[in-house]
Amino acid sequence: MTDPEVIVVDDDEAVRESLCFLLEAAGYRCQAFASGAALLAAPPGPGAGCLLLDVRMPEIDGVTTLERLRAAGLRIPTIVMTGHADVPLAVRAMKAGARDFVEKPFSDGAILEAVGQALVDVGTDAPGREALARLATLSPREREVLDGLVAGLPNKTIAYDLGISPRTVEIHRAHVMEKFGARSLSELVRLALAAGIDPGARHK
Structure with missing residues (x-):
């Protein structure tokens, strides 16, 4: 071969x-x-x-x-x-x-x-299936934070939108990255997109 x-x-x-x-x-x-x-x-x-x-x-x-x-x-x-x-x-x-x-x-x-x-x-579609499995492990709040990150929003804006502190956003972000096994924000975005998250839509 x-x-x-x-x-x-x-x-x-x-x-x-x-x-x-x-x-x-x-x-x-x-x-x-x-x-x-x-x-x-x-x-x-x-x-x-x-x-x-x-x-x-x-x-x-x-x-x-x-x-x-x-x-x-x-x-x-x-x-x-x-x-x-x-x-x-x-x-x-x-x-x-x-x-x-x-x-x-x-x-x-x-x-x-x-x-x-x-x-x-x-x-x-192995990357997509794996990313979907990881997405399913997120709590509702973690999913909201992830949606904000994929939309390109800074932590302070996500915090304002969700009515929580920027520090709490940082904690949720760390948990999301750990659950996805992501070493960087760009890698996290790649995995989120592979899971089918639309960066133009917000999760309800």
Whole structure:
């Protein structure tokens, strides 16, 4: 069987080279592009297994690149990489079809784990099923706090809306992240979206 191919798109040459070296050492084939425009000019074929896509790139950013691939009918498991994670960006990336969202700097182990999981999940809804199971463990108040976080609201606004203190919001937020196994806010948002939470709607 042919080794899975991972496509790396990053405008930083050193990042491209180090990622391809890491991936090839792990048994993957690697193809690298310096920009989203270059990838769109030579879109992935059916043999592509996974896409590692940087967000901050000149001309066409990573999320726009992913949106254009999706509009062209090309769906490939995509891991979005960024050093500037924020909730609106995470929501937009996931809506565009991103499978995972990793923040720079990341460890070799973290990126290999993300790639391996994306390839395992191809053609399945395993991430969604797992996220739904975690969502079911939340208390009603924790779910309300989660909805506020996914909507991009700061803790103080969530506290005001719910009639509780910001400190209480922080406690609920910590519990939610623990139950979801999330290490960052962007990861929590990714899992919440996979569970089907609509960032434009508030839970009643």
